[in-house]
Amino acid sequence: MANSPHGGVLKDLLARDAPRHDQLAAEAETLPAVTLTERQLCDLELIMNGGFSPLEGFMNQKDYDRVVSELRLADGNLFSMPITLDVSQQWLNESKIQPGSRITLRDFRDDRNLAILTVDDIYRPDKAREAKLVFGGDEEHPAIKYLNTQVQEFYVGGKVEAVNKLNHYDYVALRYTPAELRIHFDKLGWTRVVAFQTRNPMHRAHRELTVRAARARQANVLIHPVVGLTKPGDIDHFTRVRAYQALLPRYPNGMAVLGLLPLAMRMGGPREAIWHAIIRKNHGATHFIVGRDHAGPGKNSKGVDFYGPYDAQHAVEKYKNELGIEVVEFQMVTYLPDEDEYKPINEVPAGTKTLNISGTELRKRLRTGAHIPEWFSYPEVVQILRQSNPPRSTQGFTIFLTGYMNSGKDAIARALQVTLNQQGGRPVSLLLGDTVRHELSSELGFSREDRHTNIQRISFVATELTKAGAAVIASPIAPYEHSRQHAREAISQVGSFFLIHVATPLEYCERTDKRGIYAKARRGEIKGFTGVDDPYEAPTKADLVVDVSKQSVRSIVHEIILILESEGFFDPKTA
Numbered sequence: 421m422a423n424s425p426h427g428g429v430l431k432d433l434l435a436r437d438a439p440r441h442d443q444l445a446a447e448a449e450t451l452p453a454v455t456l457t458e459r460q461l462c463d464l465e466l467i468m469n470g471g472f473s474p475l476e477g478f479m480n481q482k483d484y485d486r487v488v489s490e491l492r493l494a495d496g497n498l499f500s501m502p503i504t505l506d507v508s509q510q511w512l513n514e515s516k517i518q519p520g521s522r523i524t525l526r527d528f529r530d531d532r533n534l535a536i537l538t539v540d541d542i543y544r545p546d547k548a549r550e551a552k553l554v555f556g557g558d559e560e561h562p563a564i565k566y567l568n569t570q571v572q573e574f575y576v577g578g579k580v581e582a583v584n585k586l587n588h589y590d591y592v593a594l595r596y597t598p599a600e601l602r603i604h605f606d607k608l609g610w611t612r613v614v615a616f617q618t619r620n621p622m623h624r625a626h627r628e629l630t631v632r633a634a635r636a637r638q639a640n641v642l643i644h645p646v647v648g649l650t651k652p653g654d655i656d657h658f659t660r661v662r663a664y665q666a667l668l669p670r671y672p673n674g675m676a677v678l679g680l681l682p683l684a685m686r687m688g689g690p691r692e693a694i695w696h697a698i699i700r701k702n703h704g705a706t707h708f709i710v711g712r713d714h715a716g717p718g719k720n721s722k723g724v725d726f727y728g729p730y731d732a733q734h735a736v737e738k739y740k741n742e743l744g745i746e747v748v749e750f751q752m753v754t755y756l757p758d759e760d761e762y763k764p765i766n767e768v769p770a771g772t773k774t775l776n777i778s779g780t781e782l783r784k785r786l787r788t789g790a791h792i793p794e795w796f797s798y799p800e801v802v803q804i805l806r807q808s809n810p811p812r813s814t815q816g817f818t819i820f821l822t823g824y825m826n827s828g829k830d831a832i833a834r835a836l837q838v839t840l841n842q843q844g845g846r847p848v849s850l851l852l853g854d855t856v857r858h859e860l861s862s863e864l865g866f867s868r869e870d871r872h873t874n875i876q877r878i879s880f881v882a883t884e885l886t887k888a889g890a891a892v893i894a895s896p897i898a899p900y901e902h903s904r905q906h907a908r909e910a911i912s913q914v915g916s917f918f919l920i921h922v923a924t925p926l927e928y929c930e931r932t933d934k935r936g937i938y939a940k941a942r943r944g945e946i947k948g949f950t951g952v953d954d955p956y957e958a959p960t961k962a963d964l965v966v967d968v969s970k971q972s973v974r975s976i977v978h979e980i981i982l983i984l985e986s987e988g989f990f991d992p993k994t995a
Contacts, residue, residue: 423706423744425598426698427474427497432599433535433582434468444583448533452515453524454507456534457570461586462648462684463503464525464534466699468582469597471681473702478505480540480577488553491694491739498742500694501686502554504545505537506572512542517576525580533583540578547571555688556727560720562652563686586682591647591661596679601642602704604677612639614748615705617696617714619650619685620779621663621805623797625753627670628762633709633748634675641676642705643668649684651717652913659808666800679703687717689727690735694743697736701745710736711750755795787812788988812988813845816886816915819980820907821895822959823922824951825937826929828968828976830854832922833895835977840891843981843990849885851878853896866948872903879907886915899956918983921962926951928969 425431456464466472474497479487482494484502491500505525517523517539525535551557551564558564588595596604605613614634618626622643634641643664647657657680664678683699686692692715700708714732719725736747753762754774768774777785777796785792789811792802819836821829830852840848857864860877864870875898882892898904904919911917929951930938941949948954964983966976984990 423701423704425470425473425702426743429473430470430598430602430702431467431473431476432470432597433476433580434585434597435599436582441583444536444581445533447522448524448536448583451522451524451536452517453526453533454505454511454537454576455526455528455531457528459566459649459684460505460525461527461529461534462682464580465586465682467503467580468535468585469599471598471683471699471702472503473598475499475503477537477579478575478577479503481543481575484543484545484575484577488550491691498694498739499698500691501688502550504575505577507574507576508572509574511572512574517542523576524583527586530587532587534586535580535582535584537576537578537580539576542574542576544573545575554691555686558720558726561687561726562717563688588682590658591680594661594678594680595682596703598703601679605704608640608674608677610640612637612707613642613705614639614707614709615642615644615700615703616709617700617711618643618645619654619660621655621660621801622667623801624795625755625762627667628753629751630709631671631675632751632753632764633707637707637746637748639707640674641671642700642703643676643678644681644700644703644705645678646683646685647680648682651685651687655805655808659804662804663801666804667798670798685715687715689714689716690731693732693736694739697743697745697747701743705745707746707748708736709748709750712752714750757795760795783809789813810889811991813991814889815989816846816889816891817984817989818882818886818892818894818911818915818917819920820882820898820904820911820917821893821920821922822898822904822962823924824926824929824956825897825949826933827922827924828973829895829920829922831968831973832920832966832976832980833893835973836893836980839977839981840893845991846889846891848891848893851881851892851894851896856896866954868900872900872906875900875903875907879910882907883911883914886911897950897956899950899954901957901959904959916987916989918963918980919959919961920980921959921965922968923958923965924968926956 467475479502484504486492486494487499487502491498493499519539519541521539523537524533525537527534547567551567555561555563616630630641645660645664668676668678693710697708710733712729713727716727733749740747751764754765754776755762756772757775758773786805786809821833823829833850833852837848837850856878861874864874875896878894878896882894885892908917940946941952950956964979
């Protein structure tokens with residue numbers, strides 16, 4: 421049999437009788453409701469299905485404080501990650517809840533009631549302490565950024581009662597609860613299971629190391645990828661799951677099974693590794709592979725690793741007796757071309773020829789369409805990755821021109837549109853400031869808030885077009901840095917973003933204004949006019965700075981095209 425759950429009993433809150441469910445469903449309609457965020461949804465799902473056993477709800481202050489300081493729940497059970505329900509002061513004021521109150525937990529995606537929480541307490545966490553003790557304190561850590569920018573100021577603790585399962589519409593046959601996975605192992609006759617945690621595609625080296633780990637322990641393999649929130653910039657889980665499915669037949673017959681984990685990762689390094697081990701134990705695994713820099717977010721802006729390469733392995737090893745799951749240290753393997761096989765690095769004699777492709781190199785080859793050899797990854801996996809990561813020459817991008825009215829940005833935008841249409845290869849969309857104002861933002865004024873809303877709308881449209889593979893040229897005035905940064909962050913999630921500052925001096929813009937709009941603003945006939953009675957915050961990190969008082973439109977367009985060519989956006993065979 422698989423090992424026992426953490427804490428001894430699987431807290432499967434979804435296992436309840438029909439009459440009680442009907443009671444809870446009716447009650448949930450009458451209670452104050454918290455609409456859960458994506459991360460809270462992931463946490464609630466694993467609370468309800470037992471993945472976070474022995475938790476039965478979101479942590480109250482006693483559990484939270486002890487987990488933060490000692491990696492233990494108030495009852496002494498090992499638990500390394502705070503699982504909390506954060507709410508705002510405004511929501512507390514409106515709901516008027518207090519200890520003993522019951523509240524409904526609701527899915528933001530479809531407004532379904534998922535659970536009822538009975539409030540133990542409401543407390544204000546010390547976020548600085550949580551950031552330092554749990555994640556190390558570096559403000560660049562993604563979990564600390566999330567804590568400081570997304571998490572509300574109060575936590576509500578208490579046990580939950582399940583009302584409904586979360587609805588999933590993707591890969592439903594692969595979404596096993598801990599109880600279901602344990603039953604599945606029992607049906608297969610598996611008694612020893614090596615769990616492999618991943619948030620990346622798997623290649624031949626991953627297959628090799630998991631097969632070696634399983635054979636050495638006379639065990640089977642659970643490929644258990646995270647399909648909740650992972651690190652920003654990771655390959656989407658749809659692509660990854662297709663790649664895992666393509667890889668599965670490459671395992672020896674009957675050795676491996678694929679199951680998806682709806683976890684919201686925190687990238688918490690050593691603490692996260694302990695948490696992952698607990699979760700896999702609850703899912704029935706007897707062994708767990710802990711990799712080098714397991715669940716680490718990499719390096720900060722100074723190039724310094726957030727965690728040491730083996731901190732996670734040491735942390736799990738320290739608690740291995742309590743965890744009751746055997747740690748399998750990740751053995752790096754490398755390819756030996758002369759022998760056409762992979763071997764652990766520590767078994768390769770000095771001087772032996774080896775080959776490897778780094779993650780950075782792989783991304784470059786996908787981006788440029790370069791060859792990815794079969795010794796590195798199976799053709800069926802590469803094909804899936806190429807479908808979701810087309811070469812730069814077919815990807816979308818956004819050119820975002822900003823500057824004063826009459827700076828020449830619209831003329832540059834129109835000329836660039838003609839040039840890109842001449843190049844061919846992708847559709848070209850032009851979002852001129854005046855056109856967007858007329859078509860999308862006609863009800864907006866020129867207050868700071870309305871200007872920001874206008875740029876948000878432009879960035880939304882540009883994001884969708886860029887994602888679809890178009891070349892987008894946007895040319896609003898965009899006078900505020902925070903609005904331009906919002907546009908960069910939104911669009912960069914789906915494609916490349918280039919900020920072009922058309923830094924034509926204000927005096928030149930006024931002198932060449934044939935429509936007399938600046939003159940009207942100077943006379944006070946137009947209020948809130950950028951450069952006259954409203955500021956323009958010049959970009960400090962533009963990808964290109966140009967000036968039509970010193971350069972021709974043709975030469976500026978040529979500079980933009982050179983940037984795009986250098987980034988690989990034109991197929992050299994057709995450009």
